[in-house]
Structures are given as structure tokens and as C-alpha cells.
Amino acid sequence: MPNAGDVLQSFYQAVVQRDFKKARTFLRDDVVFVGLFETYPNADAYLTALTGLMQITVRLELKVVIAEGKNVAVFFELVTKEPAKATTLVAEWHQVDGGQIVHARSCFDGRPFAALFVGKP
DSSP states (O other), X not given: OOOHHHHHHHHHHHHHTTOHHHHHTXXXXXXXXXXXXXXXXXXXXXXXXXXXXHHSEEEEEXXXXXXXXXXXXXXXXXXXXXXXXXXXXEEEEEEEETTEEEEEEEEOOOGGGGGGGTTOO
């Protein structure tokens, strides 16, 4: 069984390569992703949102992955283009079980992205 840090690194490698089919293999079906603006209750909802974000992503560069048991913290730099042009440091806390991500929580300066969520329920 791969360690939690390796799982997260593999997940983000697939995301950076825009291989969302492979990225999906690292997510448990009932993963919950808690974001700044929305919470995604399952893997498909999260991947739909992540696919949309990657459409405006110029670069996603992992800076550090810190793993302890089932917990993994990751810091990455996200460079996006319009309509949310910014360079943003993102911190995420993931929990991994059985080789898959089961929970994630993201923290970042959301000001450049706020307009993307205006009017959403």
C-alpha cells in the first residue's frame, strides 16, 4: 500500500498532466472536498470542479508535501489566467485511507476567484 504522501503526489501529477481519469483513481467515491466557496460531496463533483479550474490554470507547481500517517499537507503555487488571473499559494489538508483520498480541505486567498462564484446557490 503506498504511503499517503505518495498518493497525493501521484494525484497531483495526474492533475497537472490533465489526466483526470487517472486522477480519479486516487479519489474514493465518497471523498468530501471542502473548498473556500463550495463543498463537493463526492469524487465526481470534485473532479468536475477541478477540471473547470484547470481550464484556466497556466501552472500548478507543488512546493512541498508533508505526510504523517493518513494525513497529508500540501502547498502549491497556482497560476491562473482570466477570468481569475492570479498567482496563489494554496494549502490543502488531505486524509488518505486504503490508497485513496477520502477528505480534503483547501485554504487560499480567494479574492481573485470570488467573481466565479457570484450568484451560485
